Amino acid sequence: MRNGTLAAFITRNVSIRWYVPVAFVVLGVLLYFFPNDTVKDALGYRGFLLSFLYFSFYWIALASSWNMLTGYAGYFSFGHGAFYGIGAFTAAILITRSGWPYLLTLPIAGLAASLFGLFVGFVVFRMRQLRGELFGLLTLAVSFVVASIAANSDAIDGGQGQNVRPSQLATPEFLGSFSEMMFRVGVVVALATIFASYLIYRSRLGRGLFAIQDDEMVAEGLGVPTFRYKMMAFGLSTFFAGVVGGMHVPQIGFVTVESVFGLNVPLLVILMSLLGGRRHWMGPVIGAFVINTLDTALQRSGGLDAFGLALSGTFINELVIGLLLIVMILFVPGGLYERLERRIIPAFVVGALVAALQGIFVGGRITQQFMVIELFVIALLLIPEKYYAPIGGRFELHLGEKHTRNIPVETT
Amino acid sequence: MAQAIASGILTGGLYGIIAIGITLNWGMMRVINLAHFSFSFLAAYFTYQITVDTGIDPFLTLFVTIPLFFIFGVALQWFFETFEIEDFMSLLVTFGMFLIFESIMRERWTADFRTLSSTEVAYKTEALRVLGLSLTVTRLAVFLVAIAISLGIWIFLNRTYAGKALRAISQDRAIASAYGVNHRQMALLLGGIAGASAAIAGAFIAVIFVLRPDGATDLIGFIFAVVILGGLGNTAGAFMAGIFIGVVQNVTGFTSLGPGFAPLITFLVLIFGLLLRPEGLFTGIDTWLAKMLSGRQT
């Protein structure tokens, strides 16, 4: 598509404010320079912060990509791991067997995943019965099939795995050392995914998807091209999943069927999107950041040895994540973002206070500091509305109109 | 090949037993209960532990585990009822429970492989010879018990007042309660039955399989395939589908493809099943059973 028509297409179908793309670009530029030595010395952080933030970007991009179909259209996919894995293996094979430079493999990884996604969508989205749980199980079955093919095919894995060594990446010098390079690639991929998710949210496509989520029959009656919209959302969702899979290859290093097709990816992205709230583009971003922090921090917590119980860090980690999931679904089904939007000032105050107190009195690992801050803010957000409203209501910001997703669907 | 089919039929019985609990909850109460897998494995660990500690026969532990897991099942169902957890929400909530149970099992029994060896269960590798086929007694038992359970539950649902009431609820809750069916009580009963079936499955898992805290994860895919192919809420269908999947797996493992291809074939079957007959492949067994058992279906 020529530039003129693309711009025309976007202005016609997408309604966004000018400052949002600007904000994305500014944020991208700021983050790009974050790993520079001068910045690093000025802030005095350890190299691990880059790696931790890279993982945050990675999960944010993955959760956002999943949310493009599931959050907006309500089609729960349990098969996101398949598309992520296809991306990872595509990139790994191109690097190890064909000697491609790492960065060039990313779009191919995305396209490969997307092609397969569109194929699955083409078959499945035509079947009206395959909604809800059945769609979820079908996508799960698809991911098992893909994993099984990969495990049994010598051309892909054949049980031997693909080892991508740092020396094979051939990334340009200016991206810096390995962790700086991964951080920068992570920034770009994550911001691109979030921006795409934002564009869909603000576009006619997004409104159509939300109509499908609310009632597919009604949406169809109103003239929403449901099949085409679902295909577009799934195509984009799987494309970004594939790109993220490809992006993560150097970080995994040793790509095996178990490491990329496991249930870990689909389960965590679901958890992240639900925690943050899947009806808004910011939801998965928040959810992914929080879960990644908890995971990383609790991993290193060394467990609990008190009250006659000796509990390992891994145990507490899983326990907290499991409980969080149950509590969120039962009490805050809309996710954290919804509440955060309305309690932004108290959340900011609590967060800053806890951060400052920790800085002064506690110190310690950066991930654990993040975790404590987040847990305090989440605790504030979990206070039920009826107890919160009398006190916290005073601090509500009434700056903009509330943008719920009940915008009427434009008919074509 | 005949041997592979025979072993497949027997193994399929275990899939059937586990799937029955899932399909009951899903079909009748619209609860997709992932915690059922955890219950089955928890029961297996209980069986293992009691057997190792006391030296009694693993199947005698059923006197403890069946009542215990009946109560667990009722408690879980009470939780679902109280918080009105259904459909997709139930999948996510029970997924949280699944994670918690897995971490509890790992914390208590460690990630070590646990297995009841032939010293604890003398008949573990005993086999009967029938027409040149070798049928392991434990698997034969699984198969027979699976028949008994699925038939029993089928008769319960179709021939008893409580069962009919349950089916009425699953079809239309409002009308059923208008006719005086106590929905809550019935739901708790159903939860209890599902829990008890997990205890039975657990005993067999402990005897036949190697126990790992994350062992349940491997089964989820297969059991869901069984549930879907059998038709939701259809215990007889689940039994048949269990056998079907068992045979598909064993025969694939026996051919030159090897067991590596078993998941591939199984899930391809599931995908085509879903695409062609989303209501299930083995739903016909239901009407057939009704005809067989004197034909007066109510």
Next chain:
Amino acid sequence: MKFSRRVLFFVLIVSIAVLGIVPVSAQDGECDEPITVGGSLSLTGFLAPTAIIHEITGRAYVDFLNENGGLLGCPVEWIVLDDESSPDLSASLYEQLITEDEVDLLMGPYGTGNITAAMNVAARHQMVFPQHTASLTYVYDYEWQFPSWFIGLNTHITTPRIIFDAVTSVEDPPETIAFVVNQFPGTQNLAFGNDVLEPGGAVLIAEEEYGMEVVVNVEFPTGTTDFGPIAQQIADADPDFLWVGAIGVDANNLLEALDALDYRPRGHFYLWPAPGPLLALGDLSDGAMSVTLFEPFEPFLSNHQADIMVERFTAAAEEAGIPFTVAETQAAASWSAWQVLTAGVEGAGSLDQEAIANWLLTHPVETVTGTLEFNPDENNYGEDLTKIKQIQDGQWVVVWPPEYATEGFEVVYPVR
């Protein structure tokens, strides 16, 4: 006015991030603080049953080291994290150990997948990487990785030869062979070779060099619990020799499945079985063969520190309450990896990674598994030190090569 809200949100995130960052004073290199060695092990997950041996051995070694003056006169602290048997997590833990904990030295994790993933991290940060149990020899071209599982670069050729030499040393050697191999990188390499080095693998070598006929060749995925169909294939083919390229308790499950068919193999070999459980099968596993680098008998006990390791490991294992407390291959591989690290640091006289690596590349190291000479042309592997052990009279004994055989024992074939 949505703008202000967005801005506020952005400010919130940024300020939390900035406030959360607390500058931590850099540690100085003197001996005020202990020398830290970082690493992960699979304390949970499917590798945990064997990884615990490496944890016990590592702790026993570090205690032993500290009792004898530590490293360069400083006490040593081992930070060991749980990688949950996931290579992915292992890699990110090594990243964390290097960039956040800023450990002085590294020790490899357990298991081929984890080691391969962690080695990439070590390579990125140019850290010396001693490792004990990786088996994809042909992949490890990182010049500062030092293996102690000394099986030679061409293990897919040399190890099968040692095994087949052993079983064909008898009067009536096997003529047919069945392969059962799981889909795991190391076992695949040994059975089928790889596409990097010369063709090899046990299947090819059995056929071409030993004239055996391959009657069954079946692969199965890791995590398989039902071995019925495979057992049936073996029983139907009735091979003279059975090669099981599997890990952990797969061997037990297969033997029990064979027993259910009333079938006993005439000769059987298991690549990396869990030694305790296999022994516990009693009669069923009689005559089972496997590879080893160390068993607590002469002549191994004459190796450097071997007696100390056996004594300390057994004591620690009993205290930890693990079921199998015999110090054998796994414990020895771990102990010798620590010996390599110690020798490198003491030899270099500093914690400088390049100095340590250069010392190790130019000096042989005496370990419990023998003398290790790292050959940079062969990915720092050297000679294949594999020996063959067999279950006889209810215990593991070494039977091949003859000069290492436990006194009074030799290869037994056929078993029945």
